[in-house]
Structures are given as C-alpha cells and as structure tokens.
Amino acid sequence: MKSKIALLLVALMLIASISAGCTSSQTQAPAEQPKTETPATPAEQPAAGEPVKVGAILPLSGSAAATGVKLKYAIEVAQEIINGEHPEIALPLAETMGLTNLGNATVEVVFSDHQGNPEIAKTEAERLIQNEGVVSLIGAYQSSSTKPASQSAERFKIPFVAGSSSSAALTERGLKYFTRIAPNDDMETEVFFEYLKYLNQETGANIKTVGVVYIDNEYGVHAAEMVDKWIEEKYGAEGFEKVVAVKYPTDVTSVDTEVQQIKAANPDALFHASYIGDITQFVKKYKEFEFTPKAVVNYCGGFQDSQFVVNLNKDGDFFSGGAACAPTLFDTMEVVNQINELFKVKSGGENIDGPALEEFASLMVVADAINQAKSTDGDAIMEVIRTAKFDAPYFSTGAVQFNEKGQNIYSASFIVQTQDAQYQAVYPTDIQTAKPVAPFPAWTQR
Known part of the structure; x- marks a missing residue:
C-alpha cells in the first residue's frame, strides 16, 4: 500500500513539474520571437499618471543665490505653461495640459542647489539622474558648475540643455548630450x-x-x-x-x-x-x-x-x-510679455531678465523634445534636440536650433x-x- 502511495506521489510530482514547465515555456515564448514588438520600458515611456522628471541645477544659495532664485521662478513659469492650459499664449505645449504625446503626462522639475560649487554640481547631477530618475537636466547658470554637471550627464547619456551658461569652451568638448541656448562669450x-x-x-x-x-x-x-x-x-x-x-x-x-x-x-x-x-x-x-x-x-x-x-x-x-x-521691448513682443506677467506673480513684480528667459527656454525646449520624441529615452530625446527647430517667439530671433557642437544658432x-x-x-x-x-x-x- 505504501509503495502505491509513493508511486502516486511521484506521479503527481511529475505532472506538477510538467505543468510548471509548460507555464514557463508559455511566458517565455514572446521573447523567443524577435519580430514581436516589445512594450516600452519604464525608461522610455512613463507609467500612466506618472510625471516626467527634469532636473534643474541652480545656485540657490551662496553668492549667486539671488540670481538663482529668479532663474527658478522662470523655470517654474515654463512648468506652469506646460502642465496647465494657456491657449492664449502662442507656444508649443501651452494650449493643452501636459505632454500630449505621452498621455498628457505632466513635467515635474526637481530643483537642486549647487551652491556655486562645481564639485557639488557634479554630485547633484549624478544624484538627480540615479536617485530621482530625471530624464534630462537643465542649468546651471555658472559655467564652472555647468561644466562638471554636464560631464556627468554625458556619462549617463542624459540630455543637458544649458540656458544661460556662456563659456565658449562648453560647446568645444565634443559632448553628444550637451546643448546651450544662450550665445557664448x-x-x-x-x-x-x-x-x-x-x-x-x-x-x-x-x-x-x-x-x-x-x-x-x-x-x-x-x-x-x-x-x-x-x-x-x-x-x-x-x-x-x-x-x-x-x-x-x-x-x-x-x-x-x-x-x-x-x-x-x-x-x-x-x-x-x-x-x-x-x-x-x-x-x-x-x-x-x-x-x-x-x-x-x-x-x-x-x-x-x-x-x-x-x-x-x-x-x-x-x-x-x-x-x-529688455522690458522696453515687451510691448512689441506679445509672448514674452505674457511670460513676464506670470513671472511677476512669482517675483513680486520684478521683470524677467535675459538669463531667466534663457532658463525658461531650456525647459520649454526639453519638454517639446520629449513630446516630439514620444519617449523619455535619452537618445530619443537627444535626436530631436539635435535635429529640430524649436519655435521660440519669446526671443527676438523667434527660434532655437542647435548646430553640430550644441550651440544655438539663433541665439538672441x-x-x-x-x-x-x-x-x-x-x-x-x-x-x-x-x-x-x-x-x-x-x-x-x-
């Protein structure tokens, strides 16, 4: 009797083993068919309802803190325009809420303070990429901080769009993931x-x-x-x-x-x-x-x-x-005047200035590129940044487009x-x- 029970148990185990093996084969089958299109990974497509994170590295303390705060206000205005509905402003992404090609995902800017210290800028760039999961970086105003931060971004293949950093050397390093909006020195x-x-x-x-x-x-x-x-x-x-x-x-x-x-x-x-x-x-x-x-x-x-x-x-x-x-030109430039009105709410009535407008542009360009790429993959975003001409009616030149070195050829x-x-x-x-x-x-x- 015992031998019969033992044989029965062995048979049941064999059946279970075969069943488990079939299940495993069924779940792995799609991977064995290379022609089958696989769904986007989390790095390429945000999960439904999740924001797309962009890191902004700025001098929010230290000797340039007063300027850094204004740059932060400008970036927050860009975030507001992207995530809200502003059909009255003739800008890409202003009319509808969020990134339309990514299910109206919102853009979340994660701000970081480099304190005017290049080494901190480097470590903050790495923290934002590795811990916060940002898909792009902007900043860092001071060229001495932009340099190491963008080198870290390059290592992780994360696009870095500098707004107002002006050192000519920044676009002479042969980096593939770095661009700059402001004119260089x-x-x-x-x-x-x-x-x-x-x-x-x-x-x-x-x-x-x-x-x-x-x-x-x-x-x-x-x-x-x-x-x-x-x-x-x-x-x-x-x-x-x-x-x-x-x-x-x-x-x-x-x-x-x-x-x-x-x-x-x-x-x-x-x-x-x-x-x-x-x-x-x-x-x-x-x-x-x-x-x-x-x-x-x-x-x-x-x-x-x-x-x-x-x-x-x-x-x-x-x-x-x-x-x-320049504020004296705002009356003749409707879009920058509208941006300035939103900026003044945050700044206590102070007008937006050139560096702040360039940092505003950096987020607008990044968000537009992500939306055009229909992806949060760094290479996909960077391909758009390298090849697209971005509408920028807030600049006197009306556009942003980068050359092979990453310098904006329409610098205002x-x-x-x-x-x-x-x-x-x-x-x-x-x-x-x-x-x-x-x-x-x-x-x-x-």
Whole structure:
C-alpha cells in the first residue's frame, strides 16, 4: 500500500513539474520571437499618471543665490505653461495640459542647489539622474558648475540643455548630450567690438584701448581669452588694443586694488565678466576712485540681473551688455510679455531678465523634445534636440536650433544700456529703443 502511495506521489510530482514547465515555456515564448514588438520600458515611456522628471541645477544659495532664485521662478513659469492650459499664449505645449504625446503626462522639475560649487554640481547631477530618475537636466547658470554637471550627464547619456551658461569652451568638448541656448562669450565678444565701432561712429567716442575685468572661473577666464582672440584675429587691425587685464578671485570681498590697477591703465572701454555682487562692488569703487571709462560692456552675468539697477540706481546708468530681452521691448513682443506677467506673480513684480528667459527656454525646449520624441529615452530625446527647430517667439530671433557642437544658432543677443535706471535696447539699430550714451558722463555730472 505504501509503495502505491509513493508511486502516486511521484506521479503527481511529475505532472506538477510538467505543468510548471509548460507555464514557463508559455511566458517565455514572446521573447523567443524577435519580430514581436516589445512594450516600452519604464525608461522610455512613463507609467500612466506618472510625471516626467527634469532636473534643474541652480545656485540657490551662496553668492549667486539671488540670481538663482529668479532663474527658478522662470523655470517654474515654463512648468506652469506646460502642465496647465494657456491657449492664449502662442507656444508649443501651452494650449493643452501636459505632454500630449505621452498621455498628457505632466513635467515635474526637481530643483537642486549647487551652491556655486562645481564639485557639488557634479554630485547633484549624478544624484538627480540615479536617485530621482530625471530624464534630462537643465542649468546651471555658472559655467564652472555647468561644466562638471554636464560631464556627468554625458556619462549617463542624459540630455543637458544649458540656458544661460556662456563659456565658449562648453560647446568645444565634443559632448553628444550637451546643448546651450544662450550665445557664448566668443559670439558676445564679437558683438561687443562691433558695438564699440558703432559708438565711435555714432557718438564720436573715439574708443581705442580696452581692458578686461574677469572673475577667476570657467566663465571669466574664457571671456578674457575671447577678447585676446578677437583682437588678434580681427579687431587689433581695426585699431583696438588691450592695455590691461584684471583677474579677481571668486570670493572677492574688496576690489580696491583691482580698481586702482584699472584706473592706472586708463582704458577707454572695459569688458566685464562678473556676477551681480562683483559688478556692484566694482561700480561703487569706480565712482569712489573717480574712474570714468568711455564705455563698459558686460558679458551675460551680473549686469543683466535687474538687481543691478536696484543696487546702484542711477550710479548704474550707461553700463551696457548683451541681453536676450529688455522690458522696453515687451510691448512689441506679445509672448514674452505674457511670460513676464506670470513671472511677476512669482517675483513680486520684478521683470524677467535675459538669463531667466534663457532658463525658461531650456525647459520649454526639453519638454517639446520629449513630446516630439514620444519617449523619455535619452537618445530619443537627444535626436530631436539635435535635429529640430524649436519655435521660440519669446526671443527676438523667434527660434532655437542647435548646430553640430550644441550651440544655438539663433541665439538672441543684442546690446542694452542702462539709462535712468532702465534697460534700453541700443544695438543693433533695428531693435533700438533709445540712442546709446557715450562717452560716460563724469560721476559729478550725473
């Protein structure tokens, strides 16, 4: 009897084993048919109802925190436009809620503070990618932080769209997953020299000698190098000469020595690569030491922050620099005016500035690319970013499109000058809202 029971148990086990084997074969069968289309993986397609995460690395503390907060506001405005319904704004993704090609998935921006520290920017980029699951990165404003963060993104094959970082070297590294919306300092330097030529013709300023004042980081060093490059390649032959270069530390607390050095060289014009706290110190010392150049042009950075005129009022008049927007043009550019109204709600009434608008653009471009790709796969997104021409009616150029190096070929940059504590577009003449003032009036005559 026992042997019969044992035989029965063995038979049952064999049947169970065969059944289990059939089940396994049935579940694995699709994998053995290569022609069968497999569903998208979570990395390529978000699960229903899940947001698409984009990481934004910004200086939300440290010396550039005030600027970083404004950049955050601009990105939040872009997020609001993408996720809400704004049919009144003529922008891709504004009319409907979310990413229409991904089941109206929302975009969730995960903000991260790099504190103005390149090493923290690198580790935060990796944290956002590995722990937060972001499918793209934007930021980081300061080129010295954008550089390591974008290198981390490259390693993980995650698209990085820089908004306002201007170092020309960023797009010279051969990276496949990096692009930049703002004009670089190479492009800006050429425009600056053309502007000085215009001042000489228009105002008789007779500017011949230039000085360079720059912060000792990725942004400042490369801006200074571009001045040398353009003088050697073109503008030296047209009568311009560099007579002084003053580099200052990133943690500068007093610029007395630097301003004395500048005054001793007495250049006709200054090229400044400085952030808001630095440029504010320099202007105050220029007044204190009674140094009056004929013109000062500023790379994308502190001067473009509207806090410049708040800090200095009319002492900040007649300074100039590259910009992607100016409040005096808002009435003629409906879309940027609508964006500005949303921005003012967050900023307590302050207008959006050029760097903030460029960071706004970075999220709009990323979201549009994800939607066009119909995927959150990094390669699919990057293919769209590399090949598409993005509608950007908030820029004077009306578009964003990247070349083979990742540089936006439609970079919106014109020269603004502060007059009566307002930013006026002064060059080129087709967008001019006021005539430029040059040479600088003496401090005692303001």
